[in-house]
Amino acid sequence: MIQPERIRRLNAQPVVRGRYVLYWMQASQRAGCNHALEYAIARANGLGVPVVVAFGVTGDYPEANERHYAFMLEGLACVARDLKKRGIQFVVRHGSPERVAVEAAKGASLLVTDRGYLRHQHAWREHVAGHVGCEAIQVETDAVVPAETVSRKEEFAARTIRTKIHAHLKTFLVPPRETRPKQGSLAMRFNAPDRLDIEDVDGTLERLKIDRSVRRVRDYVGGADEADKLFTAFLHRKLADYATLRNEPSLDCVSHMSPYLHFGQVSPLDLALRVEESAAPRAAKDVFLEELIVRRELSINFVLYNERYDTYGCLPAWARATLRDQAGDRRAHVYSPDEFENAETHDPYWNAAQREMVLTGKMHNYMRMYWGKKIIEWSATPQEAFATALHLNNKYELDGRDPNSFAGVAWCFGKHDRPWTRRPVFGTVRWMNDKGLERKCDIKAYVTKVESMARP
Numbered sequence: 071m072i073q074p075e076r077i078r079r080l081n082a083q084p085v086v087r088g089r090y091v092l093y094w095m096q097a098s099q100r101a102g103c104n105h106a107l108e109y110a111i112a113r114a115n116g117l118g119v120p121v122v123v124a125f126g127v128t129g130d131y132p133e134a135n136e137r138h139y140a141f142m143l144e145g146l147a148c149v150a151r152d153l154k155k156r157g158i159q160f161v162v163r164h165g166s167p168e169r170v171a172v173e174a175a176k177g178a179s180l181l182v183t184d185r186g187y188l189r190h191q192h193a194w195r196e197h198v199a200g201h202v203g204c205e206a207i208q209v210e211t212d213a214v215v216p217a218e219t220v221s222r223k224e225e226f227a228a229r230t231i232r233t234k235i236h237a238h239l240k241t242f243l244v245p246p247r248e249t250r251p252k253q254g255s256l257a258m259r260f261n262a263p264d265r266l267d268i269e270d271v272d273g274t275l276e277r278l279k280i281d282r283s284v285r286r287v288r289d290y291v292g293g294a295d296e297a298d299k300l301f302t303a304f305l306h307r308k309l310a311d312y313a314t315l316r317n318e319p320s321l322d323c324v325s326h327m328s329p330y331l332h333f334g335q336v337s338p339l340d341l342a343l344r345v346e347e348s349a350a351p352r353a354a355k356d357v358f359l360e361e362l363i364v365r366r367e368l369s370i371n372f373v374l375y376n377e378r379y380d381t382y383g384c385l386p387a388w389a390r391a392t393l394r395d396q397a398g399d400r401r402a403h404v405y406s407p408d409e410f411e412n413a414e415t416h417d418p419y420w421n422a423a424q425r426e427m428v429l430t431g432k433m434h435n436y437m438r439m440y441w442g443k444k445i446i447e448w449s450a451t452p453q454e455a456f457a458t459a460l461h462l463n464n465k466y467e468l469d470g471r472d473p474n475s476f477a478g479v480a481w482c483f484g485k486h487d488r489p490w491t492r493r494p495v496f497g498t499v500r501w502m503n504d505k506g507l508e509r510k511c512d513i514k515a516y517v518t519k520v521e522s523m524a525r526p
């Protein structure tokens with residue numbers, strides 16, 4: 071059963087006579103625990119036609135570069151293999167997602183898609199719904215609790231959204247049932263000159279016209295198979311200590327699921343169910359589920375209801391007012407966006423965090439907070455700091471350009487937080503300092519770890 075709250079009709083067109091049901095895959099790039107795929111299969115079985123899955127790879131996805139594309143293509147190769155095992159054809163074309171979807175829908179009875187929460191993702195779905203000649207349905211599968219079921223307005227903080235999410239967990243913490251397609255689609259013919267051989271990741275990556283200023287990383291390999299290996303290791307070796315060690319950046323006591331979640335290569339619901347089934351202590355499970363569900367879905371709520379989520383104007387009025395009051399304060403150091411990018415500050419801890427992100431594509435969570443706070447402290451203005459932090463985050467993090475990216479950066483500036491004691495530059499926005507890092511973690515070991523990564 072797929073909960074009706076996950077399903078939304080996007081246009082008023084009828085189901086028409088067609089050769090297949092189309093699942094236009096966009097945000098949820100996986101074959102497992104995907105409500106949109108299961109819904110498409112069930113509808114196709116009912117109509118007596120097969121399912122075809124289509125995906126458009128555009129070369130100019132907002133802020134994406136080679137690092138992101140390589141990870142995504144590795145994931146799509148995995149999707150192709152997994153769909154093949156279920157007898158479903160995966161048509162991947164070089165083209166903008168909404169154009170590929172509209173063309174692929176020409177032979178379809180019905181179009182099904184998944185849900186994305188960012189502005190351009192809404193716009194693509196709106197375009198597709200308005201340009202196809204058949205019914206278009208969206209099925210939300212990248213949130214444990216559907217976003218509008220949780221709340222119909224922008225929430226202030228984790229404390230205000232937590233109870234709203236928890237009230238629905240019992241209903242939504244159930245896996246979608248896997249349905250067997252009654253008809254396969256592997257033998258169907260689709261002649262498209264811009265079709266990509268998606269199982270050839272290197273060849274496809276070479277073919278695409280993309281921004282190559284940030285190179286591919288080897289530390290994280292994309293795809294559901296890799297995610298499964300990492301998460302299995304996390305459940306067995308790390309989850310029990312997660313509550314106590316997750317904020318120690320010299321260690322590796324985190325799941326590394328964020329890039330996989332960002333590309334929809336894993337389902338947050340599936341991760342949550344696996345955590346629930348594990349033998350880890352209840353306290354550790356609760357801390358992890360707080361991050362995976364409450365914090366992550368607070369970010370979804372933020373980008374859904376705050377139209378200015380990617381600009382300084384998204385910040386709460388109290389935070390903008392207090393930062394404005396301190397705008398004339400003398401800064402002990404002022405760095406340009408380039409100096410930040412090149413890790414040329416006086417602070418070895420900050421530089422190590424920046425290098426970790428540039429080298430591996432993923433900065434430790436605890437360092438992300440310190441990193442963002444110091445960009446505020448050492449930029450000429452808070453507005454410049456906001457733009458620098460968001461730009462660097464989205465350029466280098468494999469999990470960048472996500473609802474969590476916008477909420478994470480905005481948090482450094484007071485979003486989802488409360489006023490603290492007043493201090494220079496920050497006003498009442500929370501501050502962090504290097505002495506705190508030295509007290510709370512083995513920061514010297516972290517710097518040594520990053521230095522060893524940088525060695526050839």
Ligand SMILES: Cc1cc2nc3c(=O)[nH]c(=O)nc-3n(C[C@H](O)[C@H](O)[C@H](O)COP(=O)(O)OP(=O)(O)OC[C@H]3O[C@@H](n4cnc5c(N)ncnc54)[C@H](O)[C@@H]3O)c2cc1C
Nearest residue numbers: 324325326327328361362365366435442469470474475478
């Ligand atoms: C300045 C700043 C920038 C950030 N940028 C991003 C970003 O671009 N993309 C991104 O996914 N996260 C971002 N975060 C949130 C957080 O740092 C990452 O989600 C986390 O480090 C991912 O690593 P992990 O998967 O190993 O986390 P784990 O600790 O294993 O957590 C599991 C999952 O819980 C969720 N989660 C954990 N911490 C948070 C959090 N603070 N807020 C929301 N969800 C959370 C993530 O989905 C994560 O994958 C940012 C935080 C800050 C302060």
